[in-house]
Amino acid sequence: MITVQGIDHLVLRVRDLAASLHFYVDLLGCSVERRQDEIGLVQLRAGAQLIDLVTLDGRIGRAGGAGPGREGRNMDHLCLRVDTLDEPRLRRWLERQGVTVDSYGSRYGADGEGPSLYLFDPDGNELELKGPPWPQGLHEALDEAQGYDTYYPSGSLRLFNHLPMVLGALGRLGAPLQAYRLQLEHWRRLGVPASPLPDPLPTLEEALPRLLLSAEQDAFHAAIRLAYALQSGHAAEQRAALAAWLAKAPEAHEEAAPRTLDGALSLRDTLAQVRADDRLPLEARSGTLIVTRLQAAQALPGFNDYADRPRLSLDDLAEASLAIYLATHDFTALHLVTGTHALRVLIEAAQARELDLDLPRILRNFWxxxxxxxxxxxxxxxAWGLVHVGRADEADWQRALPGLFESLNDHRIKLADAAREEWRHRGWPGYALCLEPLGAAQ
Structure with missing residues (x-):
């Protein structure tokens, strides 16, 4: 009996060996494992498999007749599994190297459904780069979530629908199917039928630079939803998230004077001055929406005195957000952590697409x-001291996963996911403290 364990190697007949080596080695990252120049063969390591290149005039290549062309191709296409696939960034980089890049989409492969990009090598052979599969069950859950509107009623209030966001967080955390089902059943009791999306809808490339100027919209929820949508690879959810943000985003306008990131003080020193400013007391208002509380704070005398005071970077905003959350474990502060994570994801998405961003205004508005x-x-x-003190590792999140997968507190789940992604990005051990079931994360 025969038991197939996998593909061992693929042999390609090539016209120009140097051009093919540049493509497969310099651009795609394969390595030369073995050469037999006397027969026109170079063997390349591609993960666990080999790609063999044979020249048309070599002993092996001559046996195949004419070289590959439009009417006589070596094969239909070769699919290479890659560790990550950031399509906008990868497409632009390949095109700058002179590579012909074709269509992108979600396609099925050996590991399941996942992102896929087609391109052509110097001989016209079609290649498919296949990224990691989407989390199992995520796209099916997001399909179901499309049936609910952006907002849902709660008494006299209209609250933001968190279902697509928590599904995205569960997907990144590697949740089992029953965790998706738990959330879907919970939101089925809350949600209302979805309204039709606007048609036509601007593309992400057209809308994102303007939307990022209002990342705080709907208490950061619009940005958080779009960030999860982009990372999910679910086209319908990306359109729905974009439409939800566009529906509430203010129109872009020119500012009287361009803002910069070069304020007079550090962000830490600015917050210390805010703490000491007697013009900025605000009474505690339980049961009030985050948006309402933010508006009340912005209306206080003296608020605008601090708008341009600190020097700003995305790291500064992330550090302050985490320090404030760790000091309070408050519901509003939790949104600062998930909001700064979403802001980073979206800025990186815009930069990968080479979009023109007004980064000073984006960061000032978020500040x-x-x-x-x-x-x-x-x-x-x-709690500045808690941000950088101690240690964290993946095991911290692994221990928390069973409880997260059984929880109906979608904010707790999104916080744990955002904290892990930011810890992976920044290395600050304080993000592991977001896993503690305290305050808003109970």
Whole structure:
């Protein structure tokens, strides 16, 4: 009996060996494992498999007759599994190298459904680069989630539908199918039927630079949803998330004077001044929406004095957000952590597409929202010391997963996911403290 364990190697007949080596080695990252120049053979390592290149005039290549062409191709296509596939960034890089890049989509392969990009090698052979599969069950769950509107009623309020976001978080955390079902059944009791999406809808490339100027929209939820949608690879959810943000985003306008990131003080020192400013007291208002509390803080005398005061970077905003959350474990502060994560994801997505961003305004506007949240929280002492002290590793999140998968607290799940992604990106051990079931994360 025969038991197939996998493909061992593939042999390609090539016209120009140097051009093919440049493509497969320099661009795609294969390595030369073995050469037999006397027969015109170079063997390349491609993960666990080999790609053999044979020249048309070599002993092996001559046996195949004419070289590959439009009317006589070596094969239909070769699929290479890659560790990640950031399509916009990869497409632009390949095109700058002179590679012909074709269509992108979600396609099925040996590991399941996942992102896929077609391109052509120097001999016109079609290749498919196949990224990691989408999390099992995520796309099916997001299909079902498309049936619900952006908002749902809660008494006299209209609240943002968190279902697509928590599904995205569960997907990244590697949740089992029953965790998706738990959330879907919960939101089935809350949701209302979806309204039709606007048609036509601007593309992501057209809309994202303007949308990022209002990342605080709907208490950061619009940005968080779009960030999860982009990472999910689910086309319908990406359109729905884009439409949800566009429906509420303010129109872009020119500012009287361009803002910069070069304020007079560090963000830490600015928050210390805010703590000491007697013009900025705000009474605790339980049961009030985050958006309402932020608006009340922004209306206080003296608020605008701090709008341009600190020097800003995305790291500064992330550090302050985490320090404020660790000091309070408050619901509003939790959104600062998930919001700064979404902001990073979306800025990176825009940069990968080479979009023209007004980064100073984006960060200044986010700072204004963070400042308002800080005042709404009654200006606590940020827990700066907890951000960088201690240690964290993947095992911290692995231990928390069973409880997260059984939880109906979607904010707790999104916080744990965002904290892990930011810890992986920044290495700050304080993100592991977001796993503690305290306050808003109970």
């Amino acid at each position: 204004r929202a963070l400042l308002a949240a800080y005042i709404a929280l009654r200006r606590p002492e940020p």
